[in-house]
Amino acid sequence: MRRSISGKLVIFISMIITWGLWLFVEPIREISTMSGYSQLIAAFALVVFAFINFISTRHKILDGLFDGLDKSYIYHKYLSICALALAVIHNITISMGKKIERANGIKIPKDPYAMYGTFSMYIFIILILIALVAKKLNYEKWKTIHKFMIIPYAFGIYHYYGSATYAVFSLEPFCIWLNLINIIGIISAIYSVFLYEKISFKYKYKVKKLDIVANGTFEITGDSNGKEIKFKPGQFAFLKILNNENGFVSHPFTISEAPKSGELQFTIKALGDHTKELLNTLKIGDEFVVSGPHGKFNYKTGVKNQIWIAGGIGITPFRSFAQSGVGEEFSVDLFYAYNNEAEGAYKEELQLLNSNNLRVHLFNSKEKGFLSVNEISKLVNIKDSVDVYFCGPAPMRENLKKQFKDSNFNIINFNYEHFQFK
Template sequence: MRRISVLLCSLFAATTLLWLMAENGEHLKWAYFPIRHYMVQYSGVMAIAAMSVGMILATRLPIFERLTGGLDRAYRLHKWLGISALALGVLHWFWAKGTKYMVQLEWLVRPGRGGQGRSHDTGDGSVISTFLHQNRDLAEIIGEWAFYLLVILIAVSLYKKIRYGSFVKTHKVMGVLYLLLVFHSVVLMRHSYWEAPLGWVLGGLMALGTLAAIYSLAGRIGQNKQLHGTVKQLDFFEHNQVLAIDIDTDQRWPGHQAGQFAFLHFEGEEPHPFSLTSAPTEQGIVSFEVKALGDFTQQLRQRINKGDVVSIEGPYGQFDFQDNQSHQLWIAGGIGIAAFKAQLQQIKQSGSRKPVTLFYSTQQPDERYIQQLQQLATDAGITLHIHDSVQQGLLTTEMICQYCRYWRDSSIWFCGPKRFADALKKGFAKQGISEQRFHSELFEFR
């Protein structure tokens, strides 16, 4: 999360600095309407910058995965950019439209036109400047209604009780709203900004964001990483409600690293991300495990059969088990164990150069599933601890340190629910383990 925070703060700090360089606040009078003039521009600039970067990140291009440390983190940054854009959009609406409503309600008195009234930047009289000036009213109307729709769509995105399929479909409309808000921004942004570094940077971001929006609306995201396979084997574990899926790609799978994931697209459904559990060397067959948690995953067992054609997009992720520590400590919560299975398979085949201890915490222990996991750990030479959180309570840092004698020299690799991760991270921090040694796969994209 630290890298996400740094990237987010860096974007806003750099944009603010560029805006200050482009503005001249020497003659600013500390009264509501003069301040409003600056804040309308500032909040608008910040909002469109956040939306542009968020739109660019949504393309799933490898360069952004490397920059953010994995697609899971790229999407987490995308999420916080959306929340930031919403907050900045509300601020922008308040200064631009809220003020007008307050004047109509006689809560504010607008100063006369003699100096502090509404003034428009008419530019240099060129064709472009004339076009922009003539379309100001249209841009205001488009921006206002696009903002209202944006508020609704971001609220839908953040409300996790809404079906994932509905979330994905409504999210696609964001591209259209973004293009409308780009038009709003280009027309209404101060003309002097385009002559400053702020205009060059913001123009570049909006241009890239526009290409990304068109790329998304054309359905091109992830297409270069897609292939089709056939469901070869299904195995359902009753007690923990996990469905294991083997897919035959006819030797066309490009390969993956242990700890990565891919999107599965079943007919009639939107793509869903799942961890790869097969060994990286098995290029013909790729395996996944799906926990019955949401509406889609709960119905999946009844909806798919052997022989069904499935689209696979991937691989993604950088949960790669690479570090400089002499030992490794793996902790899995629930279906988070799936992220470790491919690495277990790989160690089974090629061996491990460092000792590993794996803790698997589950609320629904399935005897057959655990037997398979124990056999896999034994074959890989990995120490495995099964923790029944219903019988034994929440797995804590103290418990882990008690069972793992070399925890002080270990890197920690975690995949599971966020609250579990936060509790462990805080507990290990108290034990003197730095955050840099705690590696986690972000369990939720929304």
């Protein structure tokens, strides 16, 4: 993947800085070696929490750091697991350290802040478990549960400033560093929980057209009412309906139309309760706002020969690509698979966009069965080195990835976005 500075590298360097500065910090009282290492582990946890909270802000810098906001949420997931592990290890090792201190006759002052660290750990464990269950429910419930993560984080910060055995507000480089890290984490948490929904949605549009483009799939076209969002084909944005009669919360959707002055379009598959209700309640003249754009799903960074594969509503980024005009330097085969004739959105339009360097292959699964690499190989030169761009259901993606791996295709990159709740 092409990226300027890797988010993984930034995280690694932050950990190295934390460890390096910790080597030179002096405690304000005598402590055991185990207690010292335990507080280093706690410092690592604070750094990890700061990254978790910053990713939750959906700041545009995340697209550059992680090659797309969607991929940053993979880091968010594993950093959360890492933070939980560090919190548990810290809780165990600090108890071990205190036992060693007592055995060595070291006086341990009463610590009224210790219990807040314990509260933080147990609340965090409970919320992580709930989040794992909620992930199988829907995006709206996941979002609500996620906001409660600020509670264990607040307890953890309070515990740190009360229980640390070094002068946390001194000019020691380690203390300055952790204070900066905590400031980023605290501001990020406050912004993502309390301010994001209020100030991030700065592009306002009015619905001018509503169309059913396939069975259960509708298209929202809006006219700009002020500042326009600037986006590239293939990117997505967070959509929020202002009248919100049906309780529709902000949700990410791919922008389904190529950039057009004064206009913005989303195509939505009515899969969940809220999107189904939105289909029934949204009216021409209603207003919506968007935040973004986000994403690095961009065929122009790929090799000359490409295969685009769309499954169902996953046609939206490829439609935007095609409408923008595929450069003559690229040779693309677009395979669009849909369940049946009624669910194939934009079939006629895509056929009109068919050209020498963009060959459109429609695949009605009811008539032809599931799209396979064997079917693709009949229409594509398997000797060429190709990049694959995929957008569609995860099971379809994983099935095709396995088939490509077992085939004679020379695949350079298999590109896809990681948001499953889109």
